[in-house]
Amino acid sequence: MLKALLKADVVISVIVFIISAFLFFEIKKVDSGDVYGELGPAYWPKFILVSLMVLSAGLAAISVTGVLKGTIAGVKPFHFTVANARFLAAVAIIAVYLILLPYVGFLVLTPLQMIAFMYLLGERQKVWIFSLPFAMTFGIVLLFTKAMYVPLPRGVGIFLDISHLVY
Amino acid sequence: MEIWLAAFYNVFSPMPLLFIFGGVMMGVMLGAIPGLNSTMGTALLIPFTYAMDSTTGLLLLTAVYCGGTFGGSISAILFNVPGSPEASVTGFDGYPMAKAGQAGRALGIAIMCSTIGGLFSVVVMNLVSPLLAEVALTFSDPEYFALAFAALTLIATLGGKQMTKSFLIGFVGLLIATIGIDPMAGVERFTFGWSGLIGGVNFIVALIGAFAVGEILLTAESGSSIGGEGDVKVSTKLPSLLELLKLRWTILRSAVLGTMIGILPGVGATTASFIGYSEAVRWSKHPEKFGTGVPEGIAGPGDRQ
Numbered sequence: 054m055l056k057a058l059l060k061a062d063v064v065i066s067v068i069v070f071i072i073s074a075f076l077f078f079e080i081k082k083v084d085s086g087d088v089y090g091e092l093g094p095a096y097w098p099k100f101i102l103v104s105l106m107v108l109s110a111g112l113a114a115i116s117v118t119g120v121l122k123g124t125i126a127g128v129k130p131f132h133f134t135v136a137n138a139r140f141l142a143a144v145a146i147i148a149v150y151l152i153l154l155p156y157v158g159f160l161v162l163t164p165l166q167m168i169a170f171m172y173l174l175g176e177r178q179k180v181w182i183f184s185l186p187f188a189m190t191f192g193i194v195l196l197f198t199k200a201m202y203v204p205l206p207r208g209v210g211i212f213l214d215i216s217h218l219v220y
Numbered sequence: 221m222e223i224w225l226a227a228f229y230n231v232f233s234p235m236p237l238l239f240i241f242g243g244v245m246m247g248v249m250l251g252a253i254p255g256l257n258s259t260m261g262t263a264l265l266i267p268f269t270y271a272m273d274s275t276t277g278l279l280l281l282t283a284v285y286c287g288g289t290f291g292g293s294i295s296a297i298l299f300n301v302p303g304s305p306e307a308s309v310t311g312f313d314g315y316p317m318a319k320a321g322q323a324g325r326a327l328g329i330a331i332m333c334s335t336i337g338g339l340f341s342v343v344v345m346n347l348v349s350p351l352l353a354e355v356a357l358t359f360s361d362p363e364y365f366a367l368a369f370a371a372l373t374l375i376a377t378l379g380g381k382q383m384t385k386s387f388l389i390g391f392v393g394l395l396i397a398t399i400g401i402d403p404m405a406g407v408e409r410f411t412f413g414w415s416g417l418i419g420g421v422n423f424i425v426a427l428i429g430a431f432a433v434g435e436i437l438l439t440a441e442s443g444s445s446i447g448g449e450g451d452v453k454v455s456t457k458l459p460s461l462l463e464l465l466k467l468r469w470t471i472l473r474s475a476v477l478g479t480m481i482g483i484l485p486g487v488g489a490t491t492a493s494f495i496g497y498s499e500a501v502r503w504s505k506h507p508e509k510f511g512t513g514v515p516e517g518i519a520g521p522g523d524r525q
Binding site for chain 2: 080083097102
């Protein structure tokens with residue numbers, strides 16, 4: 054039974070179900086019924102969330118039943134490998150980038166993120182690692198801010214001053 | 221007939237051809253960069269067209285738009301990162317084909333099908349657009365709802381054997397689309413007090429998150445080294461006449477579907493490319509091969525212009 058319950062499909066289904074249930078109660082705060090119209094702003098989100106709960110429950114049931122009947126392979130023993138470490142490192146780099154972006158800004162943080170990713174993905178030539186990220190970032194900044202007038206995050210404090218030197 | 225001759229004279233003069241060439245090149249470059257698209261390109265070029273005569277200005281804007289619509293396929297095929305929303309389906313089979321060492325062939329099929337679809341729509345537009353426009357203008361909210369609902373049923377076609385998972389992910393997509401201010405009531409939904417979510421989640425941002433970040437994580441996990449990839453050369457290989465003949469029904473079907481959907485106001489190339497791909501799967505004798513890098517999978521959505 055444990056082999057069935059630890060299947061990725063089951064775990065993901067449970068997560069989806071819990072998040073859907075939370076959001077269902079969250080959307081009820083704006084459930085104004087027919088004040089704004091016949092359906093109201095919460096109608097479709099509620100419909101989608103109920104559908105998600107039903108589908109996630111169904112997916113979990115299919116997976117558990119399949120494992121118990123032997124038609125679906127049970128979960129294999131998990132061994133933490135280098136591949137898992139690389140995956141987690143990639144997730145961490147993306148998360149740190151997103152968290153720091155409003156404070157450090159695009160101009161300074163993006164080359165650092167690119168260097169980290171290039172190293173993680175196996176690039177070892179120092180010339181490439183320390184030239185391409187800066188050149189690409191500079192190109193992107195010029196393209197987006199000067200040609201397309203798309204604002205990029207500037208950061209705060211000294212990073213704001215640095216960004217003003219370029220765009 | 222005189223109108224047609226005048227149009228040919230205007231288009232095939234040296235200066236308009238130069239502007240068309242430049243516009244297509246610029247559009248392709250814009251389309252290939254995720255985050256930039258042909259609509260943005262045309263919007264940026266509008267001030268420059270004030271100094272041109274109307275024919276040249278229109279040709280330039282049309283060329284940028286058409287180039288940008290195709291350009292999204294380049295990054296979709298080569299990196300599985302669609303440069304534009306409508307190119308996301310092209311990557312389903314284009315990227316596996318590129319990974320199999322046939323990136324040039326995939327690009328060639330995409331270029332050729334995009335060109336044929338574009339020319340087909342131009343011919344139809346010139347011949348029957350006034351009649352079709354009358355039908356299109358009768359579309360109102362119920363018809364759009366029906367069309368959107370029909371488009372959602374495509375999940376059933378694309379889902380294969382894992383229907384529950386497909387619909388689950390489809391509903392997650394719909395849930396993401398409800399984030400932000402409700403257009404009817406003006407009420408914030410799922411923003412949790414964060415101003416960044418008030419405007420909702422941009423489609424291109426969602427696409428980059430789904431495709432590009434997923435691809436990066438997969439590459440990181442698999443440990444594929446990027447060292448030495450600079451030596452890989454990709455040259456476009458246009459499909460042979462025989463290959464085009466094999467794809468004729470897929471190309472024709474998608475061209476007709478793309479033109480019909482494109483005529484409807486508010487329904488764009490993205491819906492057309494998804495429906496084109498879905499129909500290619502449905503009519504194929506080997507639907508199980510889709511997603512592994514088959515030419516029909518690139519030709520199906522490729523006619524969206």
